[in-house]
Amino acid sequence: MSNPSLLILPGDGIGPEVMAEVRKIIDWFGAKRGIAFDVSEDLVGGCAYDKHGTPLHDDTMAKAQEVDAVLLGAVGGPKYDVLDFSVKPERGLLRLRKEMDLYANLRPAQCFDALADFSSLKKDVVAGLDIMIVRELTSGIYFGEPRGIIEEGNERVGINTQRYTESEIDRVARSAFELAMKRGKKLCSMEKANVMESGILWREVVTEVGKEYPEVELSHMYADAGAMQLCRAPKQFDVIVTDNLFGDLLSDAAAMLTGSLGMLPSASLGKPMANGRPKALYEPVHGSAPDIAGQGKANPCACILSFAMALRYSFDLGAEADRLEAAVEKVLADGVRTADLLNEEGRTPASTTEMGDAVVAAL
Amino acid sequence: MSNPSLLILPGDGIGPEVMAEVRKIIDWFGAKRGIAFDVSEDLVGGCAYDKHGTPLHDDTMAKAQEVDAVLLGAVGGPKYDVLDFSVKPERGLLRLRKEMDLYANLRPAQCFDALADFSSLKKDVVAGLDIMIVRELTSGIYFGEPRGIIEEGNERVGINTQRYTESEIDRVARSAFELAMKRGKKLCSMEKANVMESGILWREVVTEVGKEYPEVELSHMYADAGAMQLCRAPKQFDVIVTDNLFGDLLSDAAAMLTGSLGMLPSASLGKPMANGRPKALYEPVHGSAPDIAGQGKANPCACILSFAMALRYSFDLGAEADRLEAAVEKVLADGVRTADLLNEEGRTPASTTEMGDAVVAAL
Ligand SMILES: CC(C)[C@H](C(=O)O)[C@@H](O)C(=O)O
Ligand SMILES: CC(C)[C@H](C(=O)O)[C@@H](O)C(=O)O
Numbered sequence: 001m002s003n004p005s006l007l008i009l010p011g012d013g014i015g016p017e018v019m020a021e022v023r024k025i026i027d028w029f030g031a032k033r034g035i036a037f038d039v040s041e042d043l044v045g046g047c048a049y050d051k052h053g054t055p056l057h058d059d060t061m062a063k064a065q066e067v068d069a070v071l072l073g074a075v076g077g078p079k080y081d082v083l084d085f086s087v088k089p090e091r092g093l094l095r096l097r098k099e100m101d102l103y104a105n106l107r108p109a110q111c112f113d114a115l116a117d118f119s120s121l122k123k124d125v126v127a128g129l130d131i132m133i134v135r136e137l138t139s140g141i142y143f144g145e146p147r148g149i150i151e152e153g154n155e156r157v158g159i160n161t162q163r164y165t166e167s168e169i170d171r172v173a174r175s176a177f178e179l180a181m182k183r184g185k186k187l188c189s190m191e192k193a194n195v196m197e198s199g200i201l202w203r204e205v206v207t208e209v210g211k212e213y214p215e216v217e218l219s220h221m222y223a224d225a226g227a228m229q230l231c232r233a234p235k236q237f238d239v240i241v242t243d244n245l246f247g248d249l250l251s252d253a254a255a256m257l258t259g260s261l262g263m264l265p266s267a268s269l270g271k272p273m274a275n276g277r278p279k280a281l282y283e284p285v286h287g288s289a290p291d292i293a294g295q296g297k298a299n300p301c302a303c304i305l306s307f308a309m310a311l312r313y314s315f316d317l318g319a320e321a322d323r324l325e326a327a328v329e330k331v332l333a334d335g336v337r338t339a340d341l342l343n344e345e346g347r348t349p350a351s352t353t354e355m356g357d358a359v360v361a362a363l
Numbered sequence: 364m365s366n367p368s369l370l371i372l373p374g375d376g377i378g379p380e381v382m383a384e385v386r387k388i389i390d391w392f393g394a395k396r397g398i399a400f401d402v403s404e405d406l407v408g409g410c411a412y413d414k415h416g417t418p419l420h421d422d423t424m425a426k427a428q429e430v431d432a433v434l435l436g437a438v439g440g441p442k443y444d445v446l447d448f449s450v451k452p453e454r455g456l457l458r459l460r461k462e463m464d465l466y467a468n469l470r471p472a473q474c475f476d477a478l479a480d481f482s483s484l485k486k487d488v489v490a491g492l493d494i495m496i497v498r499e500l501t502s503g504i505y506f507g508e509p510r511g512i513i514e515e516g517n518e519r520v521g522i523n524t525q526r527y528t529e530s531e532i533d534r535v536a537r538s539a540f541e542l543a544m545k546r547g548k549k550l551c552s553m554e555k556a557n558v559m560e561s562g563i564l565w566r567e568v569v570t571e572v573g574k575e576y577p578e579v580e581l582s583h584m585y586a587d588a589g590a591m592q593l594c595r596a597p598k599q600f601d602v603i604v605t606d607n608l609f610g611d612l613l614s615d616a617a618a619m620l621t622g623s624l625g626m627l628p629s630a631s632l633g634k635p636m637a638n639g640r641p642k643a644l645y646e647p648v649h650g651s652a653p654d655i656a657g658q659g660k661a662n663p664c665a666c667i668l669s670f671a672m673a674l675r676y677s678f679d680l681g682a683e684a685d686r687l688e689a690a691v692e693k694v695l696a697d698g699v700r701t702a703d704l705l706n707e708e709g710r711t712p713a714s715t716t717e718m719g720d721a722v723v724a725a726l
Contacts, residue, residue: 076557090557120488120595141504141525141559148560155529158561162504162525166518192611194439194453196504197511201521225650227612228619231594232483248555249590249612256591287588 004315005067006037009044009060012080012089013288014298014352015073021300021356022071022307025324028360033320040067044096045075045089045288055092064096068273069314070281071307072096074288089288097137100279102268103168104175105137105247106309107285109234109254112263114332118341119259121231129258131237132183134176135247137268139168140198142244162198164243169205175269176241177213184238188219190226190246202243223250230254255285262286262299262340263328265306267313280314282306292339296351299338301328304359327362331355334362367678368430369400372407372423375443375452376651377661377715378436384663384719385434385670388687391723396683403430407459408438408452408651418455427459431636432677433644434670435459437651452651460500463642465631466531467538468500468610469672470648472597472617475626477695481704482622484594492621494600495546497539498610500631502531503561505607525561527606532568538632539604540576547601551582553589553609565606586613593617618648625649625662625703626691628669630676643677645669655702659714662701664691667722690725694718697725 006026010019023039030036042048042060049055055075064070075089085091096102111119111129119126144161151157173189180187189206191199203220210218221229223246229236230253242250255264264286270279284302292298305328312321332341336358339349350358369389373382386402393399405411405423412418418438427433438452448454459465474482474492482489507524514520536552543550552569554562566583573581584592586609592599593616605613618627627649633642647665655661668691675684695704699721702712713721 085560085563088557094558120484122483122485125483144522149564152528156564157529158525158527158559158564159507160525160559160561162521162523164521165515166520192608194451195457196521196523197448198521198523200448201512201519224611224615227590227616228624231616231619245555245608246612248587249609252587253590253594253616256594261591 003036003038004069006039006310007063007067007070008039008041009070009072010041011045011073011075011288012047012077013074013290013293015075015288017294017296017298017352018284018300018303019071019073021352021359022303024356024360025304025307025363028363029320032363035317035320044072044092046077046080048092049080049083049087049089053087055087055089056095061095061099064100068275068277069310070096071310072281072283073303074284074286076288077290094142096281097268098143100281101138101270102279102281103136103138104172104269105135106179106267106269107133107135107251107255108264109133109251109258110260110264111258112260112329112332114329115260115263115341118343119257121257121259126234126258129234131234131254132179132239133247133251133254134172134179134239134241135251136168136172136243139164140244162196162245164198164201166201166205169202170209173206173209173241176239177209177216180216180239181213185215186217186238188221188226188237188240190221190223190240190242190250192223193220194222206241226250227253230257251285262338263301263305265302265309267306267309269313277314280310282310296353297339297349298352299340300352300356301359304328304356323363327359330362331358334358366399366401369402370426370430370433371402371404372433373404373436374407374438374651375409375440376437376653376656378438378651380657380659380661380715381647381663381666382434382436384715384722385666387719387723388667388670388726391726392683395726398680398683407435407455409440409443411455412443412446412450412452416450418450418452419458424458424462427463431638431640432673433459434673435644435646436666437647437649439651440653440656457505459644460631461506463644464501464633465642465644466499466501467535467632468498469542469630469632470496470498470614470618471627472496472614472621473623473627474621475623475692475695477692478623478626478704481706482620484620484622489597489621492597494597494617495542495602496610496614496617497535497542497602497604498614499531499535499606502527503607525559525608527561527564529564529568532565533572536569536572536604539602540572540579543579543602544576548578549580549601551584551589551600551603553584553586553603553605553613555586556583557585569604589613590616593620614648625701626664626668628665628672630669630672632676640677643673645673659716660702660712661715662703663715663719664722667691667719686726690722693725694721697721
């Protein structure tokens with residue numbers, strides 16, 4: 001039997017740096033735990049544009065469709081701001097999500113004990129926080145047609161379309177209910193059903209799916225109230241399910257609240273492939289951070305923990321994922337801190353490599 | 364010369380209670396400062412539906428178009444959740460905004476010194492916070508066509524359309540730049556130009572308008588990063604300008620961060636009328652809070668401060684607005700607290716009426 005396959009797309013900015021640390025982790029699992037992967041590497045985002053004139057080459061897309069899981073660093077940078085919309089780095093990532101049909105984006109917002117002080121929120125508001133945001137990732141206003149900038153009368157008009165079909169809502173709702181069953185059995189669905197018809201349909205379908213999960217306590221909240229409640233008392237939530245655009249804002253806000261942005265992974269999952277594994281892409285929540293790229297300052301933990309999610313969701317290696325997560329927590333408890341996790345003056349932060357090495361040592 | 368006219372729409376839930384306190388303030392200005400208004404009152408929201416079968420009667424709409432300013436309490440309540448979309452309480456408010464063409468929604472997010480401890484954020488992150496969010500209010504996905512729930516194949520599809528014309532962006536950008544000129548001369552525009560073409564047009568037009576305001580330091584941020592930065596370090600902002608939907612979420616999050624949700628007013632302004640005053644509607648940021656309605660628990664300050672905004676923006680009575688705002692701050696400094704401003708056990712909160720009376724006394 002061949003090894004499971006992993007496609008690594010480091011991308012732009014700090015992507016390559018943090019991914020180099022993940023490589024060490026992957027090697028450790030191969031050497032010490034006999035869990036070997038066939039790893040290949042390719043380009044996505046600005047670096048792909050630089051080489052191929054497109055943020056995602058068709059060959060890379062094809063590879064991503066074939067492997068068991070994709071691990072992505074980050075895309076984008078100011079250098080590419082001038083590019084036409086159609087070839088911006090982000091389009092590479094969006095194409096992966098769309099063509100792999102990765103409809104369920106799992107974004108844990110978790111506050112690490114050792115970092116609770118680092119949040120802008122009061123410690124008692126965030127300590128122990130552990131929520132999961134399930135964001136729809138392949139539809140909504142990100143992809144709906146018609147879209148574009150058109151001429152009308154004597155001025156331009158910018159147009160985007162929010163579009164959700166029942167089945168698109170149904171499948172992501174199911175993912176969220178399944179997750180809630182494995183966690184605290186509470187699900188809160190967020191939309192603007194008071195203003196948007198797509199929100200009305202969203203609420204109806206989620207309610208309908210909920211009937212199949214009588215054990216899960218389902219609630220609904222308008223997305224603006226949701227943003228408020230996340231800021232006020234995030235621990236009231238267990239699992240949150242929401243659409244692509246609301247999920248973008250709400251999960252970023254939730255991530256920031258934990259004070260651990262450099263720590264947060266994500267998984268984007270699609271339908272099961274022939275081998276039973278879901279199509280999957282794993283990536284840190286943070287971006288390409290061009291301001292600190294290439295300086296050894298980036299925190300590799302979010303990307304390392306994304307690999308832990310891969311172990312859990314793609315390879316059914318939950319115990320190994322636990323082991324890796326525990327190693328990261330131990331390193332934090334030991335006081336190892338990259339620059340993003342330090343607010344005191346006068347302490348020398350650990351470099352990207354030092355943090356990666358510390359995690360390997362803790363394993 | 365006749366008195367300036369004011370249409371009061373208390374609405375649902377706690378609306379009537381908080382508006383009763385504003386009435387006392389209006390009376391005080393008439394009696395003690397010789398500033399008299401012709402006040403009329405009418406229905407909006409659920410109570411209008413109960414009486415007329417519509418959340419905003421045409422006669423009320425016509426009155427709103429004629430007066431110098433509208434003061435609104437809040438709309439909505441669980442009782443109306445079952446109503447058809449077209450007659451929900453919110454439609455009354457949205458119709459007012461749209462037909463009065465109130466394109467610039469000014470939402471200050473201000474942290475009152477006496478309340479800094481009450482925020483879920485650390486005191487140093489929010490103390491002294493004073494930002495202004497300018498939200499576009501008459502266009503975007505709230506109003507764009509096509510919209511609705513249609514049948515396609517054998518399933519339903521929920522559709523809404525984000526649509527912004529250059530002139531719609533231009534005019535709200537101008538309002539924001541004008542405000543920035545009177546404040547800290549910093550403006551941050553938020554959209555998702557990396558994903559949405561309407562965001563690209565937004566960024567272009569705001570940049571163009573910015574050339575007429577060389578003194579204002581203009582920056583651009585993706586709305587998800589904006590949500591993060593608001594949670595992390597809100598004091599980095601002075602004025603923020605954003606579209607209708609992003610503004611809905613971001614201004615609610617910002618309001619909650621201050622810890623002073625029950626304190627925050629808003630102004631929605633349109634084009635100047637024949638008398639030079641802008642079309643205007645003032646309302647608290649908080650909602651109808653049906654859970655505490657009718658119990659004398661609501662904080663009337665947000666609605667009182669909305670009247671202060673009316674004094675400033677509609678009636679050019681900036682000094683009187685300052686006076687009213689100072690009175691509210693004094694009452695807070697004196698320790699008067701409605702239930703929403705108390706987190707200690709064992710203190711009896713001030714009632715809605717007591718808070719209103721305290722503000723009158725401080726005047
Ligand atoms: C980079 C960008 C296209 C992306 C998004 O908007 O989805 C990012 O913000 C994210 O949340 O993964
Ligand atoms: C009540 C609702 C229609 C409204 C909105 O979504 O604009 C409210 O949330 C607001 O922010 O004023």
